[in-house]
Each structure stands twice: as C-alpha cells, then as structure tokens.
Amino acid sequence: KNEVEQSPQNLTAQEGEFITINCSYSVGISALHWLQQHPGGGIVSLFMLSSGKKKHGRLIATINIQEKHSSLHITASHPRDSAVYICAVSSMNRDDKIIFGKGTRLHILP
Amino acid sequence: AAGVIQSPRHLIKEKRETATLKCYPIPRHDTVYWYQQGPGQDPQFLISFYEKMQSDKGSIPDRFSAQQFSDYHSELNMSSLELGDSALYFCASSSKDRHYGYTFGSGTRLTVV
Numbered sequence: 001k002n003e004v005e006q007s008p009q010n011l012t013a014q015e016g017e018f019i020t021i022n023c024s025y026s027v028g029i030s031a032l033h034w035l036q037q038h039p040g041g042g043i044v045s046l047f048m049l050s051s052g053k054k055k056h057g058r059l060i061a062t063i064n065i066q067e068k069h070s071s072l073h074i075t076a077s078h079p080r081d082s083a084v085y086i087c088a089v090s091s092m093n094r095d096d097k098i099i100f101g102k103g104t105r106l107h108i109l110p
Numbered sequence: 111a112a113g114v115i116q117s118p119r120h121l122i123k124e125k126r127e128t129a130t131l132k133c134y135p136i137p138r139h140d141t142v143y144w145y146q147q148g149p150g151q152d153p154q155f156l157i158s159f160y161e162k163m164q165s166d167k168g169s170i171p172d173r174f175s176a177q178q179f180s181d182y183h184s185e186l187n188m189s190s191l192e193l194g195d196s197a198l199y200f201c202a203s204s205s206k207d208r209h210y211g212y213t214f215g216s217g218t219r220l221t222v223v
Contacts, residue, residue, distance in 0.1 A: 031211025042119070042216035043200050050211070090204070090211045097166075098143065098202060098212055100153050 003027050006087050006101035014109050019074040021104045023087030026068065034061050034072050035086040037103070046072070046085075077108045114203050114215035122221045123191050131186040131218045135203030139213065141165070142184040144176060147198045147217075159184055191222045
C-alpha cells in the first residue's frame with residue numbers, strides 16, 4: 001500500500017463543475033503539497049499545507065491532520081485546469097524524502 | 111516571493127552528449143533534492159545535498175554526478191546521454207528541519223535525440 005494515496009486516478013468533468021481531488025497518507029508529516037503538472041509541462045506548486053485551509057483564486061486546499069487527509073477543490077472548473085494534480089508530503093518518519101502520490105489526471109471538457 | 115529557479119527550462123541533446131542542469135534554492139534553504147520524472151512515470155529520487163555535502167543517494171546512474179556549491183545552488187551533470195534519459199528533471203529545496211516543507215522548481219525538460 002502506497003504511503004500517499006490519491007483518488008480518483010482519473011476524472012473527466014464538464015466546464016463549470018466543482019472538482020474535488022482527495023489525498024490520504026499514512027505517515028506523520030510536516031507539510032503536504034499540492035502540485036500541478038500540465039502535459040509536457042513542468043511542476044507548479046499550488047499549495048503547501050500543515051493545517052487548516054488555503055484558498056488561491058478558484059483553488060481551495062484543506063487538510064485534516066487527525067484524519068491524515070487532504071482535499072483539493074476547484075470551483076467553476078475550466079478546460080485550462082486540465083492537468084495532473086499530485087499530492088506530495090514531507091514525512092517526519094523518513095529521512096529527507098518527499099513522498100509523492102500517483103497523481104490525479106483531470107480533464108475538463110468545454 | 112522568490113521560488114526555486116531551474117535552468118535551462120528545456121534542453122535538447124544528442125545521444126552521447128553531456129548536459130548540465132542547474133537548481134537555485136530559495137534563500138535560507140540549505141538542502142536540495144533532485145528528481146527525475148520520465149514520461150508517464152512517477153518521480154524518482156536521484157540525489158540530495160545538505161550544506162554542500164551529499165546527504166542521500168537514490169537511483170542516480172553512474173553517468174550522472176551532482177554537487178552543491180557554496181551559494182547552495184546545485185548542478186546535475188549528465189554524461190553519455192541515452193535516449194532513456196529524456197525526462198523532466200526537477201529539484202526541490204528545504205531547510206534541514208523541513209518544518210516548512212519543500213519548495214519545488216518547475217523543472218528542466220531534457221530531450222535526448
């Protein structure tokens with residue numbers, strides 16, 4: 001079992017829909033990251049969370065430390081949001097390793 | 111706020127050539143991590159540095175070497191390039207205690223032809 005699990009693996013939605021991507025982890029963490037990667041593109045850092053909730057534009061990220069769970073929400077989704085969204089954690093249990101989820105591939109249809 | 115800077119953004123090399131990728135961490139970060147992400151693959155940890163010393167080594171080929179300099183920037187040197195080296199190479203930086211997580215560079219996309 002992966003230490004960082006994301007769901008769903010793939011998601012197709014219509015433009016304008018509210019999107020939720022989930023991340024669960026099984027290790028103690030000091031921070032959790034949400035990253036975005038467009039096809040053939042580089043890494044874009046969306047959020048770094050250690051508690052609570054953050055909002056940036058149409059993106060909202062939440063984390064529940066007790067439940068070891070984080071969600072990334074996209075409101076009023078747009079085709080340009082189509083990308084792979086990756087959850088990554090900095091583990092307190094493993095020296096100097098970033099643990100990546102396998103990503104969620106999001107496709108927003110116009 | 112300044113982010114992790116990687117250069118170049120894109121690089122095209124021929125087989126058997128060499129390449130040097132650079133990573134500049136954000137101020138006050140003393141630790142740099144290098145990752146390789148092949149097409150459709152998960153990121154693979156290559157190597158990390160703390161205070162200019164190698165701190166951990168992952169699946170880095172012997173043809174690759176890396177170092178961290180006195181200003182904490184790091185360079186990944188790749189020799190005898192192979193087609194299979196085509197990937198996104200990204201770095202991340204942190205302070206050693208990682209209390210504030212990592213800051214990610216956008217990566218260098220290397221294409222070997």
